[in-house]
Amino acid sequence: MSISAITQTPSSPTGLMRIWKRYPNIIIGGAMLAIAVFAAIAAPWLGTIDPQTIAPFNRLEVPGTEFWFGGDLVGRDVYSRTIYGARISLAVGLGVVVIGIFFGLLIGILSGFVSWVDQILMRVMDGLMAIPSILLAVALISLTGASLKNVIIAISIAEVPRVARLVRSVVLQLKERPYVEAAITAGTPFILILWRHILPNTLAPLLVQATYIFASAVLTEAILSFIGAGTPPSTPSWGNIIAEGRTVFSIAPHIVMFPGIALSFTVLGVNLLGDGLRDIFDPRFVSRT
Amino acid sequence: MSDILVVKDLVKHYEIGGTGIIDRMLGQKASVVRSVDGVSFSIAEGETLGLVGESGCGKSTVGRSILRLVEPTKGTIELAGQDISHVSEQVLRPLRKHLQVVFQDPFASLNPRRTVGQTVAEPIGNYGLKSGDELKNRVQDLFERVGLRADQVDRFPHEFSGGQRQRIGIARALATNPKLIILDEPVSALDVSVQAQVINLLVDLQKELGIAYLFIAHDLAVVEHISTHVAVMYLGKVVEIADKKSIFNSPKHPYTKALLSAVPNSDPDAINNRIVLKGDIPSPTNPPSGCRFRTRCPIAQPICTSEEPALEVQGPGHKTACHFAKEEA
Incomplete structure (x- = not known):
């Protein structure tokens, strides 16, 4: 990747073309995420019907011109449910990134600078990390009850230690510079040292980490919904649709397939974007033109 | 001339191991690294003390202790008559403008995400010395003074070469008109041709502005041109300190002699009696008894094992820590 980037002539006409040549991951991943975001925002205008409308006549309807992705167990439109499902997934991803980064940054900076706090906080973080994140989320949700808000909080708690560790290691490195x-x-x-010298240099690894957290949160939400510990079953989340479709997978595979494709598509896009960002954020590539 | 910096019995010990919870439960004691073990010297206004020694002898730790980047274990550090060795950061901050630093690695000493102009302006802004256009002019002046162009202030560090970056580091150190600059191996990472340029720049700046330098280096050749006085360190102690002429013309400590014999001579016909020291520098965790240099010393005697030689006056302004300094001379 880096070798081909060097040998290419940097005489492309536009900035976008140059980025495409150097960092195709950013364009592809960014475009995939943009499609998912667009679907989530514009869901009501994308030829969808109410994702909760039950039409028993259309039960297990195969994909066709009227029901593009077919119908589910109780005749709800899988296309509409999948499109609306993007809203749940992206809300969870964004929510977890915001909450996880905020608290992770706070804890990471604190333990990077104050060594006795570090001893305590990092042992707590180790403890949290020892529990598999899904298990931790399931436990937290069973304590608080299933709702979108609780799912976001539960997954965030599992992600905070990862951010805190990353920030702490970067701070420990930077403060010796x-x-x-x-x-x-x-x-x-x-x-001011924190603001000028530490935070800006934490931003790049943090942004890359944010994309991975986003992808992992979307996946975890789907898994939680799939095992029935996530959003309430009526909510059109990709995990819920797949969970319901699982029982009739052999006769109506389309119910599982379409939300599955949407899920893979979104997660892949975010991960590609993260890889691209990791390359571009090397300060040596900063262009001042 | 009055002394700008007086360091007395500076000690810096690091504890390694034995600090974790499990170590403490098992009753394990930390082992102590005697990085700096009783170092004293002074620097007069406008003079340069060259501090020389091998890697790991504690010379950088001396510099970092004076800058209070590490907390000295014991001893006093007086900057312009005021003891700064244990004062709080609040008390220290206004004094820091008299005491600046240039680091060894020109690539790590500039924040890659800030323009070099911002970097040089930072110390000035901290003390509210100048602002707006005045600040901009001052930064441009500093750039020209260290041999860079005023129109380069808006560039980023990665656009400069190692030598240029070191000049930027010097400009930053000059920004607050300090009385003393700690130069921590400022030319070790540079090409030989660039080294000479940077050293000449430092000499010119000293003549012009009357700044005192503590010049930390690992070879005497670099120090020779810039120093007025030289201190030689070995394993956390100063073994010999004198003015430059005495050190180079009549060294009394066998370690100084060995270092001097390693300085390349420009005369190809000169007979090179190189003293090659055997073995490695011992660990500062467990220094040898008596004289610390005895394990590698070509003239070591039984007394060196039992008694530690004190730093004694051998001549005007010349102190040496060796039992045989007088005889050798």
Whole structure:
């Protein structure tokens, strides 16, 4: 990848073309995520009907011109449910990223700078990480009850230690850097050192991590819904649709297939975007033109 | 001339191991690394002390202790008559503008995400010395003073070469008009031709601005041109300290002699009596008894094992820590 990037002539006409040549992952992954986001936002205008409408006449209807993705066990439109399902998945992904990064950043910075806090916080984080995230989420949801909000919180708690560890390691590395020490000797107050020298250099690995958290949260939500511990069954989430379709998989595989494709498509897109971002965020590639 | 920096009996010990919960439950004691073990020297205004020694001898730790990037275990550090060795960061901050630093690695000493102009302006902004156009002019002046162009201020570090970056580091150190700059191996990472340029720049700046330097280096050749005084460190201790002439013309400590014999001579016909030291530098966790240099010393005697030589005056301004300094001379 890097070798071919160097040998290519950098004389492409537009910026977008250049990015495409250097970092195709960003364009492909970004486009896939954009499609998913568009589907979620524009769901009511994409030829969908109410995803809860039950039409017994259309039970297990095969995909066709009227029902593009067919009908499910009780005759609901799989196409509409899949499109609306994007809303649930992306909301969970975004929510987990925001909450997880916020608390992870806070804990990571704190333990990176204060060593006695570090001892305590990191042991707690180790404890949280020792529990498989799905199991932890299932336990938390069974305590609080299944709702979209609780699913987001439960998955976030499982993701916080990963962010905290990443931030802590970056902070530990950065605070020994000569430019941070030079800032200390230059009399820069601690808050400004954090703001100018530590946070901006944490951002790149954090953004990459955010994409992986996003993808993992979307998957975890689907798994939780699939095993019945996620959003309430009536909610059109991809995990729920797949879970319901599972029982009739042999006679109506389309019920499982379409939300499955949507799920893979979204997760793959976010992961590709993350890989691309990781390449582009190397400061040596920063272009000033 | 008055002393800008006086360091007395500076000690920095690091504890390694034995600090974790399990170590403590098992009653394991931490082992102590005696990185700096009683170092004293002073630097007069406008002078340069070259601090020389092998890797791991504690010379950088001395510099970092003076800058308070590490907390000294014991001893006092007086900057312009004020003891800064144990004061809080709040008390220290206004004093820091008199004391700046240039680091060894020009690639790691500049924040890659900030323009070099922002980097140089940072210390000035911290003390509210200048703002707006005045600040901009000052940064451009500093750039020209260290041999860069004023229009380069908006560039990023990765657009500069190693030597240029070191000049930027020097500009940052100059920004607050300090009285003392700690130069922690400022040219070790540079090409020989660039080394000479940077050293000449430092010499010129000192003449012009009267700044004192603590120049930390691992070879005497680099130090020779810039220093007025030289201190030689071995395993956490100063073994010899004198003005430059005495050190180079009449070294008294066998370690200094060995270091001097390694300095390349420009005269190809000169007879090179190189003293090659055997073995490695011993571990600072468990330094040898008596004289620390005895394990590698070509003239070691039984007394060196039992008694530690004190740093004694051998001549005007010349101190050596060796039992045989007088005889050798």
